[in-house]
Amino acid sequence: MSKQDDQRLLVKIATLYYSENKKQSEIASLLHLSQSFVSRALTRCQKEGLVKITVVQPTNIFVELEKSLEQKYALSQAIIVDAGEEATAAQIKHAIGSAAAHYVETRIRPEDMVGISSWSSTIRCMVDEMHPQSVRAQGVIQLLGGVGPNGNVQATILTQQLAAHLSCPAWLLPSQSIEHSVEERARLMSSPDVAAAVSKFSAVDIAIVGIGELEPSQLLKNSGNYYNEEMLQLLAARGAVGDICLHYYDADGKPVLSPEEDPVIGMELNQVHACKHVIALAGGPEKCHAIRGALRGQYIDVLITDFATARALWQA
Numbered sequence: 001m002s003k004q005d006d007q008r009l010l011v012k013i014a015t016l017y018y019s020e021n022k023k024q025s026e027i028a029s030l031l032h033l034s035q036s037f038v039s040r041a042l043t044r045c046q047k048e049g050l051v052k053i054t055v056v057q058p059t060n061i062f063v064e065l066e067k068s069l070e071q072k073y074a075l076s077q078a079i080i081v082d083a084g085e086e087a088t089a090a091q092i093k094h095a096i097g098s099a100a101a102h103y104v105e106t107r108i109r110p111e112d113m114v115g116i117s118s119w120s121s122t123i124r125c126m127v128d129e130m131h132p133q134s135v136r137a138q139g140v141i142q143l144l145g146g147v148g149p150n151g152n153v154q155a156t157i158l159t160q161q162l163a164a165h166l167s168c169p170a171w172l173l174p175s176q177s178i179e180h181s182v183e184e185r186a187r188l189m190s191s192p193d194v195a196a197a198v199s200k201f202s203a204v205d206i207a208i209v210g211i212g213e214l215e216p217s218q219l220l221k222n223s224g225n226y227y228n229e230e231m232l233q234l235l236a237a238r239g240a241v242g243d244i245c246l247h248y249y250d251a252d253g254k255p256v257l258s259p260e261e262d263p264v265i266g267m268e269l270n271q272v273h274a275c276k277h278v279i280a281l282a283g284g285p286e287k288c289h290a291i292r293g294a295l296r297g298q299y300i301d302v303l304i305t306d307f308a309t310a311r312a313l314w315q316a
Helices: 003-019 024-031 035-047 063-073 089-107 121-129 153-165 182-189 192-198 218-223 229-237 269-274 285-296 307-315
Strands: 077-081 113-116 139-142 206-210 242-244 247-249 277-281 302-306
Touching (some): 003 024, 024 035, 063 077, 063 307, 077 089, 089 206, 089 277, 121 206, 121 277, 242 285, 247 269
Parallel strands (some): 113 139, 113 206, 277 302
């Protein structure tokens, strides 16, 4: 059989498969070939350039920039949303939250223990966008203190709503996120209810976290549970650029407070680093330094952010 004869058959098979949408079994029957021959022929068509498959990328999908961020910061995945050129902070959070909801809904497995950092308005957008799932997770754990007075009920609501969507139990962390002193933190950490929740941090398979700036968010301010001015000045003096679960780090991702200084009850940075799969939701120009520090500290596996922020992170 000449090369031309061979190519004629390959093109015929490719035309039936790609242009006429026939199944491989139908082509095999029509041309009196084995189905394995048809399968190998289709593979050859691509290798020999007889068939060229192209991916049509819509203008609001940023595959190349996502790949660039993944390579630059050693991410498993970067997801970049199109919030629009003049997007407000609320619009950016909603776009990121919507993308995060889709990510979680399509990735959760029955055996997963999910942790949630409960002081993030972007995570709240994610939970609001989610729907009840057919897959039942193992459980949802609140990773940051917040149950109690001064509006901290938000943390409970977020944790319980996510658990309801994933049809699984919720473990709440019954404490304030920031205690008045390290001594008070130690006392609470030894209480049975708090200790039970904190002991589950090491079992978290997927941690969903926000990234905060040095300046407390409005959500945190409204709670009445955030660092006083003296502590904020100390953090600034030590080069703090952002936080995960209210544990602050510098531009290289290194913690700026020692365990003896940190009054926060929540998943610690070394635990975040050790977690199998950390999904960070953060965007907006004001978050660039905080996100970059978290990326340099290698706390994040999946970053969901907006286009403008992603571009700034790539150019930095």
